[in-house]
Amino acid sequence: MFRHVVLFTWAEESTGEQRARVAEELGKLPAAIPEIRAYTLGADAGVSPGNHQFAIVADFDGVDEFVTYRDHPLHQAVIAEHIKPIMDTRAAVQFEV
Structure with a gap:
């Protein structure tokens, strides 16, 4: 198994709508790309300061x-x-899992 992890922070001027659209569009990829075995994404829970905002x-x-x-x-x-x-x-x- 091979794992890919990505973390983002968004520009201050980005909107909630734009951020939601990123999640929506990424969420379509598993149905379109059969090589994906598992795909998890989401916004940071906001529990710890200094985190990235999306993973x-x-x-x-x-x-x-x-x-x-x-x-x-x-x-x-x-x-x-x-x-x-x-x-x-x-x-x-x-990395390899």
Whole structure:
């Protein structure tokens, strides 16, 4: 199993509607990209100060399946159209589980 974890903070001027749209559009990807084995995403619960504001955890059978997801046109469209316009910071890591 190969895991991909991404954390975002949003630009101050981003709206709640824009943030919700990111989650909505990302949530469509598992149905469109069969290489995704598990996909969890959500906004930070706000319990601890200084956290990132949004997280994605995605599991794949291996590196090749992750690369297919990473480069998939639908995934790239979500990034370009919904994430980048409101993103302040991003952190990511991939590792074997």
